[in-house]
Amino acid sequence: MIVPVSAVDADLLTLRHEFLCTPALTVTVSQVARLLGLRGERAAAVLTTLEQEGWLMRSPAGAYRRREPALS
Numbered sequence: 384m385i386v387p388v389s390a391v392d393a394d395l396l397t398l399r400h401e402f403l404c405t406p407a408l409t410v411t412v413s414q415v416a417r418l419l420g421l422r423g424e425r426a427a428a429v430l431t432t433l434e435q436e437g438w439l440m441r442s443p444a445g446a447y448r449r450r451e452p453a454l455s
């Protein structure tokens with residue numbers, strides 16, 4: 384069954400995929416905007432969502448990278 388997703392969900396899935404394929408990937412808002420073809424505000428919102436979900440972490444310089452999974 385095909386389930387439609389909103390544009391934001393598709394952007395989140397695409398960006399998660401990029402971080403899964405390239406674990407050491409570090410990006411800025413402007414790089415994500417270019418990668419996904421988004422305006423800066425939308426790219427920032429996608430990154431903020433992933434940061435709030437605990438998927439990404441933001442450096443003091445404003446770059447985002449994948450959060451290391453906690454080891455048990």
